[in-house]
Amino acid sequence: MNNQTQNKVIKDVMHVGEMASGAQLTVPVYKFTAQGATDAPSVYIQANMHGAEVQGNAVIYQLLELIGNIELFADVTLVPYANPVGCNHKNGEYTLGRFDPITGVNWNRMYHNNPKLVDVAVEQYIEESDREIEQAFKQSLLDDINEQLDHNIFGLTTGQRIAYQLQKLAHQADLVLDLHTGPISSKHLYCPEYAKESAKHFNIEHTLLIPNEFDGALDESTFCPWWSLSEAFKAKGRCINFNKESFTVELGSQEQIDLDIALTDAKSILCYLQYKGVVKPNGQQDFVPDEMIRYACYLKDYKAFYSPMGGMVDYLAEFGKPLKAGEPLARILRMDNYGDGDALHYISLDHEVLPILHFASASVNQGTELYKVFSEFFTL
Ligand code: ZN
Numbered sequence: 001m002n003n004q005t006q007n008k009v010i011k012d013v014m015h016v017g018e019m020a021s022g023a024q025l026t027v028p029v030y031k032f033t034a035q036g037a038t039d040a041p042s043v044y045i046q047a048n049m050h051g052a053e054v055q056g057n058a059v060i061y062q063l064l065e066l067i068g069n070i071e072l073f074a075d076v077t078l079v080p081y082a083n084p085v086g087c088n089h090k091n092g093e094y095t096l097g098r099f100d101p102i103t104g105v106n107w108n109r110m111y112h113n114n115p116k117l118v119d120v121a122v123e124q125y126i127e128e129s130d131r132e133i134e135q136a137f138k139q140s141l142l143d144d145i146n147e148q149l150d151h152n153i154f155g156l157t158t159g160q161r162i163a164y165q166l167q168k169l170a171h172q173a174d175l176v177l178d179l180h181t182g183p184i185s186s187k188h189l190y191c192p193e194y195a196k197e198s199a200k201h202f203n204i205e206h207t208l209l210i211p212n213e214f215d216g217a218l219d220e221s222t223f224c225p226w227w228s229l230s231e232a233f234k235a236k237g238r239c240i241n242f243n244k245e246s247f248t249v250e251l252g253s254q255e256q257i258d259l260d261i262a263l264t265d266a267k268s269i270l271c272y273l274q275y276k277g278v279v280k281p282n283g284q285q286d287f288v289p290d291e292m293i294r295y296a297c298y299l300k301d302y303k304a305f306y307s308p309m310g311g312m313v314d315y316l317a318e319f320g321k322p323l324k325a326g327e328p329l330a331r332i333l334r335m336d337n338y339g340d341g342d343a344l345h346y347i348s349l350d351h352e353v354l355p356i357l358h359f360a361s362a363s364v365n366q367g368t369e370l371y372k373v374f375s376e377f378f379t380l
Helices: 055-067 116-125 130-150 159-172 193-199 218-235 260-275
Strands: 009-018 024-032 043-046 076-079 175-182 189-193 206-210 245-253 297-298 304-305 311-315 330-334 344-348 352-360 369-374
Touching: 024 055, 043 055, 055 076, 055 130, 055 175, 055 245, 055 260, 076 159, 076 218, 116 130, 116 218, 130 218, 159 189, 159 297, 189 193, 189 218, 189 311, 193 206, 193 245, 193 297, 218 245, 245 260, 260 330, 330 369
Parallel strands: 043 076, 043 175, 175 245, 189 206, 206 297
Antiparallel strands: 009 024, 024 076, 189 245, 304 369, 311 330, 330 344, 352 369
């Protein structure tokens, strides 16, 4: 039995800004359209908002290859190279691109949130059906972002203009995935607390559960309004599940493209999309998550460990394996002390942690963020 479908992808080029020379800043947008009308949630996936975090582009490549032959019940939009400034921001061999070089602001802290829209919606739509509320609120999010883009008399920064146009695409979807990487890192997922069941459908061992607090990132800019809206209706005695979910997917380490791992990660995303009813299961191409121990941690317990001293670091702790109290996280070499002091310093913590990522360079200053760890963790 071979009922292979061929989804046709449509490519668009979105204009997101201009360089001093007049060169256009553009972002490619690939869109698959659902086969037939269904209630399945639509999907938006972008990659490479931070310049060095390139692996998401390879995952989008694999998704394009796979989705072409899968039956789809909802629209899927894929945006690689989401930040055309960031991925071109090189210094020597390295890609920078975490911060706008002009303003110093993190590229993933420039999205927009307007809490007033929730107050207006609760007041105006309390008599409407769930579906009508959803549609009206979605439209108000889009109108608001258009207002920012087109009628802001004082203008926007380069980063805001890029971010808002991406956010406009994201607001049109129900499920949003923002593909990032850490510096040197394990795979981990930023997941809103209410969506933790969904975290079990990705092949990702580590999940950070995040609260309803907007800090400028794409995932927050798309789930916080809906979370706040459902809380506001709950306060009025009405429970509505809008079925909106957004995640930041940390795919591993920066400055790396691995197409084989990208295929695995694309299939992991399809496991989640099949769970949400976007992708039709069909035996041969069933996307089912692997059995694994999934560790979770609340954002408040996700701790950065700052180097107590300058020096050269030998990173010892493995990612994703609980590290017992007193076991070494790293050892720091200080050759200036050899012979008349301590040349080697072992660094450890006083309680068990789960190491998730570490700094990308072996040379650190006192106060450099050495490791990030789940300080309190549990299994999902
Ligand atoms: Zn990032």
